[in-house]
Amino acid sequence: MSRTRNNRPAPYDPPRCWVGNKNKVCYPDQETAEMSARLVEAEHGLAANSLTCYRCEYGNHWHLANSSPKNRR
Numbered sequence: 001m002s003r004t005r006n007n008r009p010a011p012y013d014p015p016r017c018w019v020g021n022k023n024k025v026c027y028p029d030q031e032t033a034e035m036s037a038r039l040v041e042a043e044h045g046l047a048a049n050s051l052t053c054y055r056c057e058y059g060n061h062w063h064l065a066n067s068s069p070k071n072r073r
């Protein structure tokens with residue numbers, strides 16, 4: 001069992017915004033959001049690509065969402 005190294009940069013407090021009744025982390029662009037999606041998947045032991053990113057309808061930034069088959073758009 002190999003240990004994954006924690007290579008992330010220093011923690012920071014990301015901006016968030018309210019989407020419905022959820023306080024979601026905002027990512028400045030798609031690239032960052034996708035990168036974070038892969039990190040969160042790894043951290044939580046989720047299947048690859050189980051998270052997806054989408055552009056926020058309230059601002060010029062991106063959020064992560066579960067891409068479960070039930071919720072397909």
Ligand SMILES: [Zn+2]
Pocket residue numbers: 017018019026056057058059061062063
């Ligand atoms: Zn937003």
